[in-house]
Amino acid sequence: MHPIVPRTTTTTRRPPGRVPQRRPQGNAPPRRPYDSPRPPTSDDYPDKCDSSIDAISVIRRELFAFKGKYFFRMNERGPNPDRAVPIRQFWNLRENVDKIDAVYERPDGRIAFFSGKKYWLLNATTPYRGYPRPLTDLGLPSTLTHVDAAMVWGHNGKTYFFSGDQYWRYDEHENSVEQDYPRHIRMWKGVPRDIDAAFQWTDGQTYFFKGRNFWRFNDRLMSVYNQTNDIGQVWFNCPVLRRSYADGHRSSGARWFSLPLSILVSTATFVFVMWW
Numbered sequence: 001m002h003p004i005v006p007r008t009t010t011t012t013r014r015p016p017g018r019v020p021q022r023r024p025q026g027n028a029p030p031r032r033p034y035d036s037p038r039p040p041t042s043d044d045y046p047d048k049c050d051s052s053i054d055a056i057s058v059i060r061r062e063l064f065a066f067k068g069k070y071f072f073r074m075n076e077r078g079p080n081p082d083r084a085v086p087i088r089q090f091w092n093l094r095e096n097v098d099k100i101d102a103v104y105e106r107p108d109g110r111i112a113f114f115s116g117k118k119y120w121l122l123n124a125t126t127p128y129r130g131y132p133r134p135l136t137d138l139g140l141p142s143t144l145t146h147v148d149a150a151m152v153w154g155h156n157g158k159t160y161f162f163s164g165d166q167y168w169r170y171d172e173h174e175n176s177v178e179q180d181y182p183r184h185i186r187m188w189k190g191v192p193r194d195i196d197a198a199f200q201w202t203d204g205q206t207y208f209f210k211g212r213n214f215w216r217f218n219d220r221l222m223s224v225y226n227q228t229n230d231i232g233q234v235w236f237n238c239p240v241l242r243r244s245y246a247d248g249h250r251s252s253g254a255r256w257f258s259l260p261l262s263i264l265v266s267t268a269t270f271v272f273v274m275w276w
Contacts, residue, residue: 044068046084052211053231055103055149056197059111060124066100092126102150104199107157107172114147138170139177149198153206155219165193190215190224 046067055066065072070084087097093113102114111122118132136142140161149162159170166182185193188208197209206217208224212231215224233240 046070053197053209055100057103057199059105069098093120102147104150116146148195151198154200154204162195189222
C-alpha cells in the first residue's frame, strides 16, 4: 500500500523534496488495544466536524491529536476518524486529567505530557516513578500556569516550549531551560500568540495551530508561509461548511480528517543550526 499524506487545498502547496528529521526513538508505538468500546455520549465529547485541537504530536511514528479528555490516533493499520478514545483509557497518567496542553516525544524516546502546572515523562503509556512534577523542575518560571505547545524543532534538533507570547529553548542534556530565555514569539514571524499546538510533521515541515487554523512554517526564513489554512480541510479531509466563527480568522468549516497511514522517514543526515 502506498502511504497517504494529508490532502491539501488549492491554496496550499508543499515544496518539493523532503527535509530530514530526527529518527523516532523506540522500536514500537505505545501498545494498548487499538479497538476500544464505542465512545460515550457526552457533552465534552469532541465534535470531529467542528473542533480545534489542544495538542498534536508524532509519537512512535503515529499521529496523536488531543482534544479535552479524548484523543484521536492514526497508525499504519489505518485511520479511525469516527472514534475518539478517552485519554485515561490509554495513557496511565494516574490522575483525572481533563486536558492535555502539550505533548512531544523527546530525543531519548521518552514522551512528555503537559497539563496545567504539571508535566509527566512516560515510557510508552506508563509514567516514570515520581511524576507528575511541577513545570519549575524544567526551569520554567513559577508564574507560568501552563505550556501551550512543546516540540523538538527539526531545524536544529532543539526543544522549545511556548506559552502566551513567549517561548523557551530547553536543553535536554542539562534538563533545564537555556540562558537568555524566555524570548518573544515575534521571533517566529507570523506565528500568533497563545497557540494551541506545534509539531514537526513527517514531511519535515513545522506546523503551528490555533483555533481551527494552522500555519506552515519556513524554518530557513523564520516565517510562516503567507496563507492561513483550515485544519479540517487539509489535515482531516473535510468538506467546507459555509459558516463563520469568531476567532478572527477566515471563514471555513472543519471536520476531522483521515490521518496519514504511515511515516515518511528521510535518510539524509545533515542538520541545520539556528540560534533562535
